[in-house]
Amino acid sequence: MFTGSIVALVTPMNDKGAVDRASLKKLIDYHVSSGTAAIVSVGTTGESATLAHDEHIEVVLQTLELAAGRIPVIAGTGANATSEAISLTQRLSNTGIVGCLTVTPYYNKPSQEGLYQHFKAIAESTDLPQILYNVPSRTGCDMLPPTIARLAKIKNIVAVKEATGNLSRVSQIQVLLDDEDFILLSGDDSSSLDFMQLGGRGVISVTANVAAREMAQLCHLAEQGNFAEARRLNQRLMPLHQDLFVEPSPTPVKWACKALGLISTDTMRLPMLPLTDAARPVVERALKSAGLL
Template identity: 85%
Template sequence: MFTGSLVALVTPMDSKGAVDRASLKKLIDYHVASGTAAIVSVGTTGESATLAHDEHIDVVLQTVELADGRIPVVAGTGANATSEAISLTQRFSNTGVAGCLTVTPYYNKPTQEGLYQHFKAIAESSELPQILYNVPSRTGCDMLPETIARLANIKNIVAVKEATGNLSRVSQIQVLLDNKDFVLLSGDDASCADFMQLGGKGVISVTANVAAAEMAELCRLAAAGNFAEARRLNQRLMPLHQDLFIEANPIPVKWACKVLGLITDDTVRLPMTPLSDTARPVVERALKSVGLL
C-alpha cells in the first residue's frame, strides 16, 4: 500500500473555515476512481499546522470512515514535540488507519541523534507502520541518509518520504540500508519519475490532488520499467508540478481543486491567504496545458 501514487490530500473547508465533509467525500471518491494508491490525510498539504488537535484527529477519522475500506488512509502525525507526535500516533491505533506519516521536528532543529531518538520513541509507542518524512525546506531540519538507514532497522519504520528534491539521496540511502524492504517515496513531484528509476517505489504527491489518474499512471509506468513513457508523462505534468507551488502549498492546489469542481471552496486558514489575483492565471494555464480544463 505504500507504493505508487499516494496523494497528500488537501483538507477542504467551507467559507467560514470549517471542515467540509461533502467535499471530503467527493475528493475520496475521485481518488478511488482514479487509481490513487493511498490517501495521506492531514499532512502539510492538509494544513496540519492550522488544524486544532481535535480537528486533526477528526479529519483523519472522517477520511477513514468515508473511504470505507476502498483505499488505504495514512494519518499525518508529525509534531515538533515528541510527546505530541506520540499522542497523535497512539490515537490512531485500531481506527482503520493504515500507517502514519511523521515529519521531522520543525523549528527546534534537533541533532541527528535527536532525530533518531524522536522517531524511535514514536515507533516504539505504536504498532502502526511509520513513514518518515524529510522536508528541510519546510522544517529547517534535514534528516541525513545515515539517520534514515539507522531508523530503517526499527521494525515498524517501513518507508521514508524524501522531499529534498536531491536525487543523489536515493542512492545514498540505498547503499546504507540493511533492510532491503524499506520503501523510498519521493516527496517532490517534478523529480518523481527519475526518483523511481533510481529505485524509489512511488510518490506522496501534491499534483495528484488534481491529476490523480495521471500520477497513478506515471507511477505504474515507472514501476513496470517503462521509464521513457513515465518521463514523457512527467514532462507533460511539469507545469502543474511547478505552478502548484507558485505560492505556499496548499494555496494554489486548493484553488485548482475548486476550479475543477473537486471541492466547493478554496478557503485556507490564516496565516495562509487565498491565491492571489496575479497567480490565478498562472495556475489556470497549467491546468489547461495538461488538459484538465
C-alpha cells in the same frame, strides 16, 4: 499501500473555515475511481499546521469513514514535540489507518541523534507502520541518510518520504540500508520520476490532488520500467508539478481543486491566504497544459 501514487490530500473547508464533509467525500471518491494507491490525511498539504488537535483527529476519522475501506488511509501524525507526536499516533491507533507519516520536528532543529531518538520513541509507542518524512525546506531540519538508515532497522519504520528534491539522496540512502524492503518515496513531484528510476517506489504527491489518474499512471509506467512513456506523461504534467508551488502550498492546489469542481471553496486559514489574482492565470495555464481544463 506504501508504493505508487499516494495523494497528500487537501483538507476542504467551507466559507467559515470548518471542514467541508461533502467536498471531502467528493475528493475521496475521485481518488478511488482514479486509481490512487493511498491517501495521506492531514499531512502538510492537509493543513495540519492550522488544525487544532481534535480537528486533526476528526478529519482523519471522517476520511476513514468516507473511504469505507475502498482506499488505504495514512495519517499525518508529526509534531515538533515527541510527546505530541506520540499522542496523535496513539489516538489514531485501532481506527483503521494503515500507517503514519511523521515529519521531522520543525523549528527546534534537533541534532541527528535527537532525530533518531524522536522517531525511535514514536515507533516504540505503536505497532502502526511508520513513514519518516524529511522536508527541510519546510522544517529547517534535514534528516541525513545515515540517520534514515539507522531508523530503518526499527521493525515498524518501513519507509521514508524524501522531499529534498536532491536525487543523490536515493543512492546515498540505498547504499546504507540493510533492509531491501525499506521503501523510498519521493516527496517532490518535479523530480519524482527520476527518483523512481533510481529505485524509489512511488511518490506522496501534491499534483495527484488534481491529476490523480495521471499520477497513478505515471507510477504504474515507472513500476513496469516503461520510462520512455512515463517521461512523455511527466513532461505534460511538469508545469503543474512546478506551478502548484507558485505561492506557498497548499494555496495553489486548493484553488486548482476548486477550479476543477472537486471542492466547493478554496478557503484557507490564517496565516495562509487564498491564491492571489496574479497567480491564478499561472495555475490555470498549468491545468490546461496537463489537459485537465
